Amino acid sequence: MSIVSKYNRIAPIYELINLPLEIFFFRKWRKEAHSNLKGKVLEVGVGTGRYLKFYSSHYPVTGIDCSEKMLEKASKKVRRMTNVTLFLMDAKRLGFPDNNFDYAVDYAVTTFTLCSIPNPLKALMEMRCFLKLSGELIAIEYVRSSNHLIAWLRI
Numbered sequence: 001m002s003i004v005s006k007y008n009r010i011a012p013i014y015e016l017i018n019l020p021l022e023i024f025f026f027r028k029w030r031k032e033a034h035s036n037l038k039g040k041v042l043e044v045g046v047g048t049g050r051y052l053k054f055y056s057s058h059y060p061v062t063g064i065d066c067s068e069k070m071l072e073k074a075s076k077k078v079r080r081m082t083n084v085t086l087f088l089m090d091a092k093r094l095g096f097p098d099n100n101f102d103y104a105v106d107y108a109v110t111t112f113t114l115c116s117i118p119n120p121l122k123a124l125m126e127m128r129c130f131l132k133l134s135g136e137l138i139a140i141e142y143v144r145s146s147n148h149l150i151a152w153l154r155i
Contacts, residue, residue, distance in 0.1 A: 003066065003117070003118065007047075007065075007066070007116075008067050008068065008069040011048065011067060011070045014048055014070065014073075015048055026112065029111070030051045030054065031054050033111065034054035034055050034109070035054045035056070037059070037106070037107050037109075037138070039059055039106025039107060040059060040060050040062075040107070041059065041060070041062065041105060041107045041108075042062050042105045042109070042127065042130055043061060043064070043109045043110070044113055044127060045065055045091065045110055045114075045116070046063030046064060046074055047065055047067075047070045047074065047113075048070055048073040049063065049073065049075070049077040049084075049086070050077070052081065052084055053081075055083070055084075057081065057082075058083070059083060060084075060085070061085070063084060063085070064086070064089040066089065066090050068088055071086055091123035091127075092117065092119055092122040092123050092126060094127075094130065104131055104132040104133075105130050106131075107131075107136050107138055108127040108128075108131050109137075110123075110137075110140075111139070111141070113141070114139070114141050115142060115143065124137070
């Protein structure tokens with residue numbers, strides 16, 4: 001099963017599946033990572049958009065995801081957020097419309113995304129292309145478990 005079809009399939013229940021981890025761990029880390037950024041942001045693997053509300057409304061945020069069903073959920077959350085733009089896009093081939101970025105972004109953000117990208121190094125290289133020279137990569141990630149049962153259960 002491809003990553004896209006997997007996330008399209010679980011999009012309706014994705015937030016529910018991850019709720020225990022979000023409550024006890026991820027929410028605090030994501031809020032801390034997202035809320036103090038002052039500048040133009042590219043979020044790779046925006047998913048259902050659960051944490052877009054933590055970004056400052058004073059700066060533009062561009063979110064991408066490869067799953068159209070996840071982006072449908074995210075688009076409902078950003079209806080009133082004029083600073084957020086969402087794109088259906090593969091992190092390994094960032095193909096923004098002409099003039100989407102009039103200059104490079106200040107931050108590229110990825111949280112719990114790289115583990116689901118078949119070639120994470122390629123995705124990181126793509127993100128680097130859009131970062132200012134002084135820009136920062138904000139990454140909160142984990143690695144695939146060496147325990148086969150846990151590795152098999154991962155979402």
